[in-house]
Amino acid sequence: xKTETLATTPVKEAPARRTNFYKxxxxxxxGGGAVVLVLAAWEAAWQHGRAYSxxxxxxxxxxxxxxxxxxxxxxxxxxxxxxLPSDLIxxxxxxxxxxxxxxxxxxxxxxxxxxxxxxxxxxxxFLNAFYATPxxxxxxxxxxxxxxxxLPAIVIVFLSAFFPILINTIxxxxxxxDDLLKAARSFCASHMQIFTTVALPGSVPFILTGVRQGxxxxxxxxxxxxxxxxxxxxxxMIAYSGQTFATERIFLGVAIMAGAGILLxxxxxxxxxxxxxxxxER
Amino acid sequence: xxxxxxxxxxxxxxxxxxxxxVPACEGVxxxxxDGEFVAIVGPSGCGKTTLLNIVAGLLPYEEGHVRIDxxxxxxxxxxxxxxxxxxxxxxxxxxxxxxxxxxELHGRFAKPEIERxxxxxxxxxxxxxxxxxxxxxxSGGMQQRVNLARALASDPKVLLMDEPFAALDAQTREFxxxxxxxxxxxxxxxxxxxxHQINEAVYLADRVVVMSSxxxxxxxxxxxxxxxxxxLELKRDPRFLAIEDRIWKLIEEESESILAGGxxxxxxxxx
Ligand SMILES: Nc1ncnc2c1ncn2[C@@H]1O[C@H](COP(=O)(O)OP(=O)(O)OP(=O)(O)O)[C@@H](O)[C@H]1O
Ligand SMILES: [Mg+2]
Numbered sequence: 001x002k003t004e005t006l007a008t009t010p011v012k013e014a015p016a017r018r019t020n021f022y023k024x025x026x027x028x029x030x031g032g033g034a035v036v037l038v039l040a041a042w043e044a045a046w047q048h049g050r051a052y053s054x055x056x057x058x059x060x061x062x063x064x065x066x067x068x069x070x071x072x073x074x075x076x077x078x079x080x081x082x083x084l085p086s087d088l089i090x091x092x093x094x095x096x097x098x099x100x101x102x103x104x105x106x107x108x109x110x111x112x113x114x115x116x117x118x119x120x121x122x123x124x125x126f127l128n129a130f131y132a133t134p135x136x137x138x139x140x141x142x143x144x145x146x147x148x149x150x151l152p153a154i155v156i157v158f159l160s161a162f163f164p165i166l167i168n169t170i171x172x173x174x175x176x177x178d179d180l181l182k183a184a185r186s187f188c189a190s191h192m193q194i195f196t197t198v199a200l201p202g203s204v205p206f207i208l209t210g211v212r213q214g215x216x217x218x219x220x221x222x223x224x225x226x227x228x229x230x231x232x233x234x235x236x237m238i239a240y241s242g243q244t245f246a247t248e249r250i251f252l253g254v255a256i257m258a259g260a261g262i263l264l265x266x267x268x269x270x271x272x273x274x275x276x277x278x279x280x281e282r
Numbered sequence: 283x284x285x286x287x288x289x290x291x292x293x294x295x296x297x298x299x300x301x302x303x304v305p306a307c308e309g310v311x312x313x314x315x316d317g318e319f320v321a322i323v324g325p326s327g328c329g330k331t332t333l334l335n336i337v338a339g340l341l342p343y344e345e346g347h348v349r350i351d352x353x354x355x356x357x358x359x360x361x362x363x364x365x366x367x368x369x370x371x372x373x374x375x376x377x378x379x380x381x382x383x384x385x386e387l388h389g390r391f392a393k394p395e396i397e398r399x400x401x402x403x404x405x406x407x408x409x410x411x412x413x414x415x416x417x418x419x420x421s422g423g424m425q426q427r428v429n430l431a432r433a434l435a436s437d438p439k440v441l442l443m444d445e446p447f448a449a450l451d452a453q454t455r456e457f458x459x460x461x462x463x464x465x466x467x468x469x470x471x472x473x474x475x476x477x478h479q480i481n482e483a484v485y486l487a488d489r490v491v492v493m494s495s496x497x498x499x500x501x502x503x504x505x506x507x508x509x510x511x512x513x514l515e516l517k518r519d520p521r522f523l524a525i526e527d528r529i530w531k532l533i534e535e536e537s538e539s540i541l542a543g544g545x546x547x548x549x550x551x552x553x
Pocket of ligand 2: 331
């Protein structure tokens, strides 16, 4: 009875494992080290170039180029003047409102479209057309329709994040294992039970892939909409600094957006890993 | 009284692409007594799965009757449970979550009762210690045991099994056969068991039904006389081998008639 003895040893027992600080944090150490190195080299090149610019023939003009220390200076300056916090709040608000609406609408509609074949066939041509159009191309139209102010920016964020979430949710619902549906039906599952016990949990990993893409697209939406609409926000700060040749502020805006992107995508990734822990390791 | 009555059931599939009908089974009549273990064997594609799905209420049928306790089958019911060839476990639920799944859907048991039964049937199939594992973390044989526990825990009167051990290796399979008989002796369910393996059918069943090639009809029924409990050594008993051999010959004839008739299935090696 070999199998019986096998059956009494729990499978989930963690194997004894020696911890090694470097191995556990390899990604952070190597990645972080590389970033520090590049920043240092950049700063050195910028300082070096600036020193020469005291000559008649400057190698680097502050108009076209800047360095980490100058960007840091811009951060301190704009933060102290209260300009940066208010821009951050403005952009963050646009993103949160637009993205939340996109998440709710994308998941609900995605499940309905994925579940009902007829609905899918009816909407498919529109979805494909919309998905293929760069949403940025619609910005002028949206500004005409929604006027000036926050609303058009929020609508643009919404549209940017909505489609990736929608499309991924549809795929998730569509690819649900037929065998699981059959098993559920054999136990007399109602439509509602099939939905909550099979369709929804089965599509969660796909929905979260959509969320990750939606975050990235939504951030683009924030910047682009504010560049067009103007007035306030990080996107506006970048556009305005460009017109006034405040190079270090452009860099500051770009760095903020990059940071927001890294933060939000890694949060979405962590969420995805959490909800996919039942998946076989690949 | 018969638990399960299959009367003159025929089923045709409509092939959309070729716009023609394919008969899957024809005029199948079979009665299974309460607590009886009946196995069905037959060449591939003869309509065994079709028949089982009809009894399970997963497939509509136009001709004939399927009755359980005298009542016509119109869809899935709490009186039946299916053990599919593929374990069909919810990959995002733990073993515990999967075993209780059928009971949750049925809604027949109160929560504490569900807990008790879940624990009991996990123990019955020998999976204690794995309650919190996910299906991807256990072996195929263990998954099939979860599948069995899920079906049994929902307390069906009739257990329908479609080649539940087909995907397992020879040793695990033998072990599972012995386990199944042990569980069946305790639980006393009526069982309809489909398999490709003749010696599995003879070892497990009270009666073995042999189906003809497509469209599947019942070709012959063998009473299996061996006393229970049956040891695995029974499979090497000359009387066992004699019955196995007779069924083999019958199926061989059928398979040859498929090949001679130029059916669409590819030829199996070693006729
Ligand atoms: N969904 C379907 N649509 C059309 N034809 C089908 C369908 N399912 C089965 N068939 C046909 O009906 C016949 C019987 O199929 P079934 O799956 O019941 O056979 P089986 O005896 O279970 O075969 P196997 O032993 O290989 O599992 C097959 O020849 C197959 O071509
Ligand atoms: Mg089959």
